[in-house]
Amino acid sequence: MKKFQTLIVLVFITTIQLHAQDAKMNSFIKNLISKMTLDEKIGQLNLPGSGDIVTGQASSSDIGKKIQEGKVGGLFNIKSVAKIRAVQKVAIEQSRLKIPLIFGMDVIHGYETVFPIPLGLSCSWDMQEIEKSARVAATEASADGICWTFSPMVDISRDPRWGRVSEGNGEDAYLGSQIAKAMIKGYQGDYSNNTNIMSCVKHYALYGAAEAGRDYNTTDMSRVKMFNEYLPPYKAAVDAGVGSVMASFNEVDGIPATANKFLMTDVLRTQWGFKGFVVTDYTGIPEMIEHGLGDLQNVSALALKAGVDMDMVGEGFLTTIKKSLQEGKVTQAQIDEACKLILEAKYKLGLFENPYKYCDEKRAATEIFTDANRKTARQIAADCFVLLKNQNNILPLKKSGTIALVGPLADNKENMPGTWSVAANFSKSISVLQGLQDVVGNSAKIIYAKGSNLDGDSLFEQRAGMFGKSFNRDNRDENEIIKDALNAASQADVIVAALGESAEMTGESSSRTDLGIPKVQENLLKALLKTGKPVVLVLFTGRPLTIKWESDNVPAILNVWFGGSEAGHSIADVLFGDVNPSGKLSTTWPQNVGQIPLYYNHKNTGRPLGDGQWFQKFRSNYLDVSNDPVYPFGFGLSYTNFSYSDLKLSSNSLKGNQTLTASVTLTNNGSFDGKEVVQLYIRDLVGSITRPVKELKGFQKIFLKAGESKTVSFNITTEDLKFYNSNLIYDWEAGDFVIMVGGNSRDVKSAKVNWMK
Ligand code: BGC
Secondary structure, X not given: OHHHHHHHHHHHHHHHHHHHHHHHHHHHHHHHHHHOOHHHHHHHOEEOEOOOOXXXXXXXOHHHHHHHOOOOOEEEOOOOHHHHHXXXXXXXXXXXXXXXXXXXXXXXXXXXXXXXXXXXXHOOOXXXXXXXHHHHHHHHHHHOOOOEEOOOEOOOOOOOOOHHHHHOOOOOHHHHHHHHHHHHHHHHOOOOOOOOOEEEEXXXXXXXXXXXXXXXXXXXXXXXXXXXXXXXXXXXXXXXXXXXXXXXXXXXXXXXXXXXXXXXXXXXXXXXXXXXXXXXXXXXXXXXXXXXXXXXXXXXXXXXXXXXXXXXXXXXXXXXXXXXXXXXXXXXXXXXXXXXXXXXXXXHOOOOOOOOOOOOHHHHHHOOOOHHHHHHHHHHHHOOOEEEEEHHHOOOOOOOOEEEEEOOOOOOOOXXXXXXXXXXXXXXXXXXXXXXXXXHOOOOEEEEEOOOOOOOOOHHHHHHHOOXXXXXXXXXXXXXXXXXXXXXXXXXXXXXXXXXXXXXXXXXXXXXXXXXXXXHHHHHHHHXXXXXXXXXEEEEOOOOOOOHHHHHHOOEEEEOOOOOOOHHHHHHHHHOOOOOOOOOOOOOEOOOHHHOXXXXXXEOOOOOOOOXXXXXXXXXXXXXXXXXXXXXXXXXXXXXXXEEEEEEEOOOEEEOOOOEEEEEEEEEOOOOOEEEEEEEEEEEOOOOOXXXXXXXXXEEEEEEOOOOXXXXXXXXXXXXXXXXXXXXXXXXXXXXXXXXXXXXOOOEEEEEEEEEO
């Protein structure tokens, strides 16, 4: 009782303190705005790129001049604390009102210490590790002057043709929402010190639903689908207190997100209570001219009126909003509101108190790319890899004998960090070859041969080269190159083939229509399999690939995504069993491109295919391929075996706000200690709208020693049963539900429950 009273008092005091802080901020900002000219207010809404800034001459650059005139609110993607300090100095010493700038960057999966690509991170299903990765990223970025990151990207996507699946958390809204919360906590903390940076959730909204997986393409979906399946992670970010939101490039309901009042005001602010500011994506405003919404003045006015506050690169606000005000197309209140929200963000970051809060050269020298951070990256990456196949327990490998390491990704550093590693120094990342050598030392012999180029006609190599991720193309005939690999293989006990995509085959503007491993690499793989020696495929990718043939024919497959700075070490840790893999897929892997979109939480349809069936006439299926994926959502093997038994429900019939407990016995039957992601799914059997065949509603990552058993329990409440109905009302409906628990979305134990109002 006493404890409870103390808690109430504490909550009361904290609430009063927060109110006092808010009041202080409000009066500070109000006072500042009262001193600002219209041009200065509009200037705050302008976010140019880093432009032509040179450290020693910041004020004489074009951007420097604009800063002096109060025409810039912030800058992004400038690297180095010295440069940022120099630019901030121009704002503080040479602009009339000395308003500090905000400095953003795409710190997406780490800063100089790079973690696995977000799709990889999501496969750890470990929220503490994901939060930690964001914390490390924020600490390093803030040590280098950055106070704002354009992350997390939470776009749900069910289309792996879209290259940006690599930047998101997969296909599931529940998992994506948990990750959004963890990342924001890791970045922002409580803004109390200079390692906390502001987060920007993106790309609001539905960017991952681009038609045919072609980047920047049109999206269109029902509101019911939008609210139930695509919007939850953005909302979770808002609930977690995200400081800013980035508008997406695509249209929603026929209106580009950047001018979409329904999204930016009605949903984001009115329904969800978002208090921060909205920034466009890169040139999002002028792109609306191409969308067909009018000239720059018109589209800029539309964006402001919709609830967009800051214009990234487009300069539509800077050059046209004043005219629109004079012509009555926007109001003074709309300009003031946008300006206020941006100033508030700067206030929350503490920039008015100390504009150089994030410019600490000592921190920059000691807190970036540290041994400790690299160690964290190494551990986390190993937990993101997904063991897809391990026939006859080929893995883990022995640290003895001879290993042939082949493939275009085996001795390559530049591609290890993956797409969107803006701040990374590629030459410092660890290749697979180096990782293996470091881990086995002299106890095993490693013979390396490239064995093939990345691709036959060098299309992907050229595109990789655009971002400094070279492949040193071997211009010999394909068969000559393979011969080197076969020669290495002939001397080896086991073959490790590092194959797949290059980093830039996914990410922005990297959509593909063929999701296979490039042909020359597949030819290499086939030649290696013909030797009869055991082959381990170490698969690099930023998306689900169509690897049905590989899955049927290669004995062991370890999917390593792009693991970051320490990729090579982490890969070696897992290959040699120092770490037991525990990653689980956050996406479904289709058999072929024709099955896309293929996702676990689909609807049943009126003509579902019978369980375990392939073709049935007049049922929902294909003539030429089954409905099954190669690997289902949630799937991932371990070096040990986990079994599930004894699913128990605390009751089979519930009423109102009661809590249901579902428990299962998890046993580690194998000979390795290991971690297993226990997943809870629910199916709502009857609804006022059709409901998915199952939906993820909980998960726990459990460590068990070899031979150990544990009861794993989930508490389920009516919150877990809620969905948006056709009137977009969020509630649950009474009836029967199937509760499922298992190690992936396909292999589950199930039990039924009735839940009445
Ligand atoms: C991307 C964003 C990114 C921005 C700034 C855009 O092209 O879509 O994700 O944050 O550029 O670099």
